Amino acid sequence: MSAPPVSTCAFDAQAATDRLRAKNARATLTWLAETPSTNTLAMEAAENGASEFSWFVADKQLAGRGRLGRTWVSPAGRNLYASCIVRPRVTPALAPQLALAAALAVQRAVSMCGIASQIKWPNDIWSHGKKLAGILCEVKAEPDRVDAIIVGVGINVGMAAAEFPPELRDVATSLAAEGSQADRTDVFTALATALEAVLAEYAGGGFAALRDEYNAACLLRGKHAEIIFGEQTLSGIVAGIDADGFLLLNTGHGVERIVAGDVTVKK
Numbered sequence: 001m002s003a004p005p006v007s008t009c010a011f012d013a014q015a016a017t018d019r020l021r022a023k024n025a026r027a028t029l030t031w032l033a034e035t036p037s038t039n040t041l042a043m044e045a046a047e048n049g050a051s052e053f054s055w056f057v058a059d060k061q062l063a064g065r066g067r068l069g070r071t072w073v074s075p076a077g078r079n080l081y082a083s084c085i086v087r088p089r090v091t092p093a094l095a096p097q098l099a100l101a102a103a104l105a106v107q108r109a110v111s112m113c114g115i116a117s118q119i120k121w122p123n124d125i126w127s128h129g130k131k132l133a134g135i136l137c138e139v140k141a142e143p144d145r146v147d148a149i150i151v152g153v154g155i156n157v158g159m160a161a162a163e164f165p166p167e168l169r170d171v172a173t174s175l176a177a178e179g180s181q182a183d184r185t186d187v188f189t190a191l192a193t194a195l196e197a198v199l200a201e202y203a204g205g206g207f208a209a210l211r212d213e214y215n216a217a218c219l220l221r222g223k224h225a226e227i228i229f230g231e232q233t234l235s236g237i238v239a240g241i242d243a244d245g246f247l248l249l250n251t252g253h254g255v256e257r258i259v260a261g262d263v264t265v266k267k
C-alpha cells in the first residue's frame with residue numbers, strides 16, 4: 001500500500017499577483033519550483049537593473065542561507081522563501097536600519113495572519129518562545145550610496161512540529177503550529193504589502209518613524225542578554241533600540257550602542 005499523500009500548503013502565484021494588483025502594490029512576482037537561494041536570484045536581478053519590489057519566491061531552496069553563514073532548512077510545499085529587491089535612498093552606514101524595518105514588515109505580516117509575535121533583535125521573528133521566521137539582508141552598495149538591498153524572508157508556514165529536523169524541534173515553530181489557517185499565498189500577499197508600507201514610512205521619517213513600534217515588539221527589551229559581535233562578547237540588560245536603530249545594552253559600566261550581533265537571552 002502506498003503512503004498517504006502529504007498535504008501541502010498552497011501557493012498560487014496568479015492569485016497573489018491579482019491580490020497585489022487589487023491593492024495597487026508595486027510588487028512583481030517571479031515564482032520558481034526550486035532554486036539554490038532566492039536571495040542569490042534577487043541579487044543577480046538587482047545587478048541587472050531589476051526594479052524595486054521585484055520578488056522572487058521559490059517552493060523549495062536547495063541551498064537556503066541564513067544569517068551568520070547558517071543554513072536555512074527549505075523543504076518544498078510548506079514554507080515561504082521569498083526575496084525582494086529594495087532600493088532605499090540611504091548611505092551604506094544606514095543599511096542595518098533597513099534590516100530592522102524588514103523585521104517590522106514580517107511581524108506585521110504575521111499579525112495579519114492572526115499570530116502574535118515578537119522581534120528578537122535584529123530581525124528574527126519569534127512566537128511563544130520559538131523562531132517563526134528569519135530575515136537575511138544582503139547589500140549592494142557604492143561607497144556613498146546603497147544601490148540595492150535584498151530582503152530575504154523565510155517564514156515557516158505549514159510545517160507541522162514533527163516535520164522540523166530534530167535539532168530544531170524545540171526552537172522552531174510555524175504559523176500552522178501556532179494556530180493560523182493562512183496558506184502561503186495569504187502570507188506572501190501580507191508580506192509584500194507590509195514591506196511596501198513599512199518602507200514608505202521609513203522614506204518619510206527614517207528609522208525614528210518606526211522606532212516605537214520596533215521597541216514595542218522587541219523580545220529582548222528588559223532582558224539579560226549576551227551579545228557576540230566580531231571578537232567581542234558583551235552582557236547586560238537590553239534597554240531597547242535607539243532612534244538610529246542601535247541596540248542599547250546596559251552593561252553595568254555604561255550603555256553600549258551595538259549595530260549588529262548574535263544574541264543569547266540569559267535566564
Ligand code: BTN
Binds near residue numbers: 037039063068
Ligand atoms: C536567519 O534567520 O538566519 C535568516 C534566514 C533567511 C532565510 C531566507 S529564505 C529566503 C531567502 N533565501 C535565502 O537563501 N535565505 C533567505
